[in-house]
Amino acid sequence: MKEIMEEVLAFRDERNWKQFHNPKDLAISINLEAAELLELFQWSAEDTSVEEKRDQMKDELADVMVYCLLMADAIDADVEDIIRAKMKKNAAKYEVSKVYGSKKKYTEL
Known part of the structure; x- marks a missing residue:
């Protein structure tokens, strides 16, 4: 876990984005990315959605997890x-x- 956290924080810091990563905005971002994951299931049967959209689901899940790691950093958890x-x-x-x-x-x- 330590290595992936360091990689996420390095990515953020290389772009000088920490200034934008307050808990409120990170909580909003977690929700927005989770909604994008949920949207992949909209109007489709669950079993077909997974097979057809697995790569998109992985990307959206990764976005949610990255924002969660950034939130943990922001609240010192x-x-x-x-x-x-x-x-x-x-x-x-x-x-x-x-x-x-x-x-x-x-x-x-």
């Missing part, structure tokens, strides 16, 4: 630490014995 912490919270909310094979939200269990 270690990506690995915050993911591990969130997984611990999720494990407590979604105990295997209660949710195995279920798509219900923890509040519906």
